[in-house]
Amino acid sequence: MRLLLRATHPSLARLVPARSFTYCPRCASRLVLRDDHGTRRPTCENCGFINYRNPVPAAGVILARRGEVLLVKRRFAPRAGAWCLPAGFMEYGETPERCALRELLEETGVRGRLDGLFGVYAGFDDPRVRTVLILFRSVQAGGRLSSGDDAIDARFFRFSRLPRAIAFAAHRRALEEFRAAIR
Numbered sequence: 687m688r689l690l691l692r693a694t695h696p697s698l699a700r701l702v703p704a705r706s707f708t709y710c711p712r713c714a715s716r717l718v719l720r721d722d723h724g725t726r727r728p729t730c731e732n733c734g735f736i737n738y739r740n741p742v743p744a745a746g747v748i749l750a751r752r753g754e755v756l757l758v759k760r761r762f763a764p765r766a767g768a769w770c771l772p773a774g775f776m777e778y779g780e781t782p783e784r785c786a787l788r789e790l791l792e793e794t795g796v797r798g799r800l801d802g803l804f805g806v807y808a809g810f811d812d813p814r815v816r817t818v819l820i821l822f823r824s825v826q827a828g829g830r831l832s833s834g835d836d837a838i839d840a841r842f843f844r845f846s847r848l849p850r851a852i853a854f855a856a857h858r859r860a861l862e863e864f865r866a867a868i869r
């Protein structure tokens with residue numbers, strides 16, 4: 687696990703400490719396991735800090751046209767080289783909608799216009815964190831397709847010929863559900 691974490695995107699650094707505090711990030715006292723409403727959590731007996739672990743919200747889009755869907759090829763671990771829907775972790779203070787459109791633009795060069803919520807998925811197979819993926823339907827409103835940021839490739843695939851390696855279970859499920867819905 688540690689090797690895996692080292693190979694990942696630099697922004698991961700802000701995600702890792704939440705699961706690995708030994709000392710209180712507020713007052714530097716050693717944390718001890720204490721019961722908090724039925725769950726044992728690292729707790730600071732000096733200042734009351736509780737080390738909660740919560741899933742990290744991510745947002746993205748399903749942008750489909752004429753039986754094709756836009757996917758990106760991942761540059762970074764986990765699952766570098768596998769494909770997924772344009773999506774990424776929400777910034778602090780960002781709305782899911784804004785995050786989805788930002789990730790779409792950064793990874794594919796496409797400016798989107800959201801066309802409703804498609805689905806919300808729990809993600810249990812990202813080795814960094816548990817996630818909640820919020821997926822919107824989107825249409826292209828501008829921009830030009832070119833991969834960037836965390837993506838080394840971005841292109842449309844026919845639903846009947848999706849790449850075999852799709853990075854995460856939530857993305858695979860969303861693609862199956864979308865394909866079933868447009869049939």
Ligand SMILES: [Zn+2]
Nearest residue numbers: 710713730733
């Ligand atoms: Zn403390």
